[in-house]
Amino acid sequence: MSQQDALFTYTLRQADDLLILSHRLSEWCGHGPVLEEDIALTNRALDHIGEARNLYTYAGQVEGKGRDEDALAYLRNERQFVNTKLVEQPNGDYAHTIVRSFLFDAYHLPLAEALTKSADAQLAAIAAKAVKEAQYHVKHSSDWLIRFGDGTEESHRRAQEALDNLWTYSGDLFVMDAVHQDFVKAGIAPDLTKIKAAFDATVDRVLAEATLKRPADGFMATGGRQGKHSEHLGFILAEMQYLQRAYPGAEW
Amino acid sequence: MITKDRILELLDYVKDPEIPAINVLELGVVRQVEVEADGKAIVTITPTYTGCPAMDVMAADIKKELLEAGVPAVEVKMSLSPAWTTDWITETGKRKLKEYGIAPPEKTADIRALKGEQPVVACPQCGSTNTVMLSAFGSTACKALWKCNDCLEPFDQFKCL
Structure with a gap:
């Protein structure tokens, strides 16, 4: 793989995580449990899609084949998406939605912080913009997880269930293949074992306060970075891409 | 001849579409204004929040305001770095x-x-x-x-x- 292809793939991985999570959060629009949360989730979706747009635009420039952000978001198939399996998991109840975001946020904030020092100036600039918003995201999902875990018997049970169900997908966030390891050497991408340490610290701190049990690190459902997904991604793309597929080039 | 000062005067009229009480200068999003020899104005702005939909509107409003005032050509550039901070909102902006x-x-x-x-x-x-x-x-x-x-x-x- 050339350096250019590798940078394209690496950038796409970040972008796909953000786009798919953003789409999942946007599914709550108009269905939030309370008005404030409806607004919070759509705001977060907007932050994620904003960062995704910057990354797709950059990926398109790196690739140099004239693909813009829309072409990358709307005109790729399931196997060409390289997001983690975590972000494509369904919303479920509110505990599942919060836990999915919490696991992602606990990874995304230290990742963005590290990327601000990337040898790649554009990735660093995009991260510097995102890092400030990511602090609000961690705060939001942590607050809710603590409220659920340390809440009623029912909310505690549901939060623990969501954690147990989604934990197996968290491993996908920390997979380092050859592409990634080359970039660690080049100072472009951070070593994910360091990001994992920051993730663990956040998870342990919040779960302790939430009186929730950290699931054991058993089997991890990985493969997203290689384009191998759970059944859910295809359905997301079918809905998200329908308009551009049916009416190519349609604009507002 | 359109001067840089004239462009800045005109930008005073371009409001934040979501918070019309303040303009783009008070919001601190205008990072650079250049006027080329042929009179073309290049305005560099920086996004507030990454996904803020108002940014596209602001860019369009800046173009419209300057073109209507007789600036022959306008380009609005988006710059991510250094990242915008609320500290760049001016004192007047905060008061408003x-x-x-x-x-x-x-x-x-x-x-x-x-x-x-x-x-x-x-x-x-x-x-x-x-x-x-x-x-x-x-x-x-x-x-x-x-x-x-x-x-x-x-x-x-x-x-x-």
């Missing part, structure tokens, strides 16, 4: 926000909210600091939702970034 009913952001040096503590925010209606945050996310990406415990009015706060 308050008059408009939006509590202005605290200084980022005093970013207590992110360290688990709540910032002290004065109610823009009655000035009381007996206030409480209802949600960190408000009607636009840049605002949080607050309530005043004294006058009981809900209000928006421009949150620190």
Whole structure:
């Protein structure tokens, strides 16, 4: 793989995580449990899609084949998406939605912080913009997880269930293949074992306060970075891409 | 001949589409204004929040304002770095926000909210600091939702970034 292809793939991985999570959060629009949360989730979706747009635009420039952000978001198939399996998991109840975001946020904030020092100036600039918003995201999902875990018997049970169900997908966030390891050497991408340490610290701190049990690190459902997904991604793309597929080039 | 000062005068009329009380200069998003030899103006702006939909509108409004004032050609560039901060909102901008009913952001040096503590925010209606945050996310990406415990009015706060 050339350096250019590798940078394209690496950038796409970040972008796909953000786009798919953003789409999942946007599914709550108009269905939030309370008005404030409806607004919070759509705001977060907007932050994620904003960062995704910057990354797709950059990926398109790196690739140099004239693909813009829309072409990358709307005109790729399931196997060409390289997001983690975590972000494509369904919303479920509110505990599942919060836990999915919490696991992602606990990874995304230290990742963005590290990327601000990337040898790649554009990735660093995009991260510097995102890092400030990511602090609000961690705060939001942590607050809710603590409220659920340390809440009623029912909310505690549901939060623990969501954690147990989604934990197996968290491993996908920390997979380092050859592409990634080359970039660690080049100072472009951070070593994910360091990001994992920051993730663990956040998870342990919040779960302790939430009186929730950290699931054991058993089997991890990985493969997203290689384009191998759970059944859910295809359905997301079918809905998200329908308009551009049916009416190519349609604009507002 | 259009000068840089003239461009800045014109930008004074371009409002934030979501918070029309302040203009793009007061919001601190205009990073650079250049005028080329042929009179073409290049305005560099920086996004507030990454996904803020108002940025596209602002860019279009800047173009429209300058073209209508007789600037022969206008280009609006988007620059991500250095990242925008609420510290770039001017003092006039902060005053206008308050008059408009939006509590202005605290200084980022005093970013207590992110360290688990709540910032002290004065109610823009009655000035009381007996206030409480209802949600960190408000009607636009840049605002949080607050309530005043004294006058009981809900209000928006421009949150620190």
